[in-house]
Amino acid sequence: MLRAWDTNFHPTFAAGRAVYLQISELIAAEIRRGRLQPGTALPGTRELAKQLGVNRKTAVLAYEELLAQGWLESQNTRGTFVSSRLPESSPTAFAPAASGPVAVPGFRWQDPFELEQPLVAIPGALVFNDGTPDARLAPVATLASAYRRVMQGRGRRNQLGYDSPLGSLPLREALSRMLNQDRGLSTTPASICLTRGTQMALYLTASLLLQPGDVVAVENPGYPPAWQTFRLFGAELAPVPVDEEGLRVDELEALCQRQKVRALYLTPHHQFPTTVTLRAARRVQLLALAARYGVAIIEDDYDHEFHFHYQPMLPLASADPHGVVIYISSLSKLIAPALRIGYVTGPATFITALGRLRALIDRQGDTVLEQAVADLIDEGEIKRHTRRAHAEYHLRRDALANALRHLPGTPVDFTLPAGGMALWVKFAEEVNLEEVAQELARRKVIITPGSRYYLADPTTNAVRMGYAALTPTELAYGVEQLGAVLRQPGS
Ligand SMILES: Cc1ncc(COP(=O)(O)O)c(C=O)c1O
Known part of the structure; x- marks a missing residue:
């Protein structure tokens, strides 16, 4: 009376995965799609084993798995049943079981991205x-051994837990020294927030800075990944031309006179993509203009180290008495993009908020890697x-x-x-x-x-x-x- 179910399917078991798990997944799938309704009796393990051509022990394990997950229930001597506590579903007996991931979501959502042509990599090109x-020049062996050393040391001392959302203190200390000595900034470790590269720094900054409809001035031509981030937060982009002296500050001023500009994103050291360095006079004008109009300057200093002719020009952030510059840089160009270590520095309260926001997205970075890099900086290896x-x-x-x-x-x-x-x-x-x-x-x-x-x-x-x-x-x-x-x- 009880066993109405015929195992009239013929599974082929895949190699490399326990057969009892494959059986239990198969039965769970039949329950989900309504072919096996709550209360349905299942064959005994001996019979199931025979029908599927497997060892009885395998059938027992499959049932135990399903019992543990709550798909089945056992009623003492009466046998094994589909759990009566599952909601009833309408059978779709002849629908093929789902194969592969579902492409179209069964919920409402917005895709903020324009469909871009994926870049097709050509092997060997x-x-x-x-x-x-x-990356062939990067000190990977030294970094790998520093990483191993830090991981082992911290593991032994039980120090692999949560850390500051601003990132590992040793690296913030090392970067603060470098920024103050080499780049003329006035930072403290507390005014630096480590991120996973410039891109995350831009995302966090945009999130704190922008409201839908805000105008962000950008260099034209410029760096599209930054533009996309600003657009994600509802910003309208206002192009400002670039000439052989860098950003046209006079054009920016004209823009500020016409409308409220919330922020300016620029790459003054080596403008992306034109490579031009923003001239000193324009830097002075720009800082004054930003203070006058309350424009936040997002300075992306992505390849500061590689300047060949004269002492590199100091960043805008080094001459910012008004607290208008948010300075972003990363180790992607210095060591390798795969490291995903970037940082932001700027007015103290802004950086504290940035850290809090970061904690919601990513809790913290790879603190082991961060400390390993700090060790390499301290040992002179990065220099x-x-x-x-x-x-x-x-x-x-x-x-x-x-x-x-x-x-x-x-x-x-x-x-x-x-x-x-x-x-x-x-x-x-x-x-x-x-x-x-x-x-x-x-x-x-x-x-x-x-x-x-x-x-x-x-x-x-x-x-x-x-x-x-x-x-x-x-x-x-x-x-x-x-x-x-x-x-x-x-x-
Ligand atoms: C203008 C600019 N900023 C920043 C970066 C570095 O980005 P990330 O630190 O996220 O690797 C690049 C890399 O191509 C860049 O061209």
């Missing part, structure tokens, strides 16, 4: 990226690496510049940047850079047309060509291919 470091990388990137900048200058004819034009990791290479207007990029991709060389960095219509036909991650030989090869494509008829 030579990539002129937008200026990332060469040694910076010197090595600095010399190498200088060489590579010149190698790329030379290769481009020696292209037959004068198909390209650029101003040698004072530092950084990329050249902003301009092409004649008639050169179709999308087509050039496609033809180069067929030759396994990747460039990204600079039109992507414009908020509106591009005013320059250019490509940001990163040189830091490629050796001089690789750079020469890439430029040779570029030259060959440019010489093809129709380019």
Whole structure:
């Protein structure tokens, strides 16, 4: 009477996963989809084992699992039943069981992102990226052993618990010393919040700063990942042009006269993507203007260390008596993007709030990694690496510049940047850079047309060509291919 259920399915058991678990998942799925209703009697373990062609012990284990999870209940001598406490569901007996993840959500939501073409990686291609470091130069072995040392030491001392949401104190101390001595800032460890890279710093900053409808002035061309973050918080972006002296502060002033500007995001050290350094006079004007109009300046100092000609210009944050600058930097360019260590410093109450917000999103960073990096800074290892990388990137900048200058004819034009990791290479207007990029991709060389960095219509036909991650030989090869494509008829 009790056992109405026939196991009329024929599972094929996958290798590498316990068979009893596969049976219990199968039965739970049949209950979920309503084929087995609450109160339904199940076959005894002996019979189930026979039907499925498995050992009886396996069937017993499967039932035990389902009993423990509450799908089944056992009624003493009467046998095993689908739990009567489960809600009834209408059977969808002939619907195929769900296979793979569901694509369309069964709930309401907003997708704030425009559908972007995913970048297709071409294996083995030579990539002129937008200026990332060469991870082959990074002190990975030293960092790995420092990480291991910190992890073991902290584990032994039971110090692997929660930490300050501002991030590990030793690293904030080390960065505070570096910012004060090398970059002219006046920080304390309490006025620094560590983040997982610049991107998180921008997100946290935007979240505290912006209300829907606020205007954020941005360099045009500029850095789209920052723009997307501001837009996420409802900001309207106002483009400000950039010339050979950096951001046009007069244009910003005109904008401030027309409308309330909440914030300005800029990359004054080596402007992204044009590589121009913001001139001293404009810096002075900009700070005064920001104080006058109450504009928060978000200063993204992403590649401060790599400046080749003269002492690097100090950040805007080093000359900010009015507390208008929020200074953001990271170790992505100095060591490697995969490290995910960035930091923000600015007015003290703002940084305290930033830490509280960070705690809601991520609780804290990788404090073990943070301390390992602090150890390497204290031991002078990061300084040694910076010197090595600095010399190498200088060489590579010149190698790329030379290769481009020696292209037959004068198909390209650029101003040698004072530092950084990329050249902003301009092409004649008639050169179709999308087509050039496609033809180069067929030759396994990747460039990204600079039109992507414009908020509106591009005013320059250019490509940001990163040189830091490629050796001089690789750079020469890439430029040779570029030259060959440019010489093809129709380019
Ligand atoms: C303008 C700019 N800011 C910041 C970064 C670094 O971002 P993150 O620290 O999140 O790796 C980059 C890296 O490409 C960048 O180009």
